[in-house]
Amino acid sequence: MDSRESNALSRELGDALRRARRRSEVRFGALVEELGWSAGKVSKLERGTRGTSPVDIARYVGHLRTDQPTYDHIMGLAQEPNTGHLVRPHELAVPDSLRALLLHEQTARIIWSYQVIMIPGLLQTIDYACALMNRTDGEHRAAERVARQRIFDNPRPPEGRFFVHEAALLRVVGGAQVMYEQMLQLLFRDGVRLVPFAASLPASLNSGFSFMNFTDHPPVSYVESGPVALFSDAVETTDLFGQCCNDLDLVAVSEEESRSVFAEWADRYDRLREEQSAPGGEAVA
Structure with missing residues (x-):
């Protein structure tokens, strides 16, 4: 991969190189000297803002004296063609450890998310x-998912624009207590808007997606399908997802109206959990 233009693949490769260096005993200055490269070249390579040949990547990793799995992973990224689309497998319903996902969420300026x-x-x-x-x-993997949310605690957090279809409020996950607490999470969070049942949805909103905008490089779209995640920064694809975001703005109700609905659902689940916990009541699922 010798393109000098930053893309999702080059950034994932750069992230892998940087993490491998930090795990090694080789200091940045020593690596620059051993390779005979400028500090700027190494820094840009680790940020994914410039490319180089697989041979140079092999030299870089060789100087770190990494283990074989790390070497194989990095060289696989270095030899992967840049098509504008990254397909990354993951455990079913658990994409939270994907480095491509974490890297882009952590550096995004705006995150649109629709489910x-x-x-x-x-x-x-x-x-x-x-x-x-x-x-x-599940508890361990759920903790990984919640850890992703810490990006909003950063000094310069991304702006979250979340859209939830009303069907998600009706679907009971984990029982009334869990749903009650989840409704409160939505109620007290800024940037969350409801897509009501009554909305006439365009075909673009039949399935969920994430769309991330950045300060330093073009946007990236992200979709999940079973045990596979697809990242795309191809212009023709991101333009379409940008239109999907515009469609969301049109069909979703305001944050204030959304909070009213979340409050109603929180009240419903609150009453349901009380009924289920009462003597003779049905146990919470």
């Missing part, structure tokens, strides 16, 4: 996420 039958991952409570995963290690 139809579930709450967006960056808004999920840990109990909701755990119940949604339905795994023996």
Whole structure:
């Protein structure tokens, strides 16, 4: 991969190089001297803002004396053609450790997120996420999902624009207690808007997606399908997802109206959990 233009693939490669260097005992200055490169070249390579040949990447990694799995992973990225689309497999319903996802969420300026039958991952409570995963290690993996949300605690956090279809409020995940707490999470969070059942949806909004804008490079779209995630920064694709975001603005109700609906659903789940916890009541799922 020798393109000098920053793209999703070059940034994932740069991230892998930087993390490998930091895990090694080789200091930045020593690496620059051993390679005979300028500090600027190494820095840009690690940021994904310039490319180089797989041979140079092999030299870089060789000087770090990494283990074989790290070497194989980095060289796989270096030899992967840049098509504008990254396909990354992950465990079913658990994409939270994908470096491409974490890297782009952590550097985004604006994150648009739309979901139809579930709450967006960056808004999920840990109990909701755990119940949604339905795994023996769900609690641990749910903690990874919640850890992603710490990007909003950064000194310069991204602006989150979240859109939740009303169907996600009706779908009970984990029982009334979990849903009650999740409704409160939506209620007290800025930037969350509801797409009501009554809205006439264009075909562009039949499925969920994320769309991320950045200060230093073009936008990236992200969609999940089963155990596969697709990242795209191809202009023809991101232009279409940009239109999807415009469509969301048109069909979603205001934040104030959305809060009213979230409050109504919180009240419903609150009453339901009280009924279920009363003597003789049905146990909470």
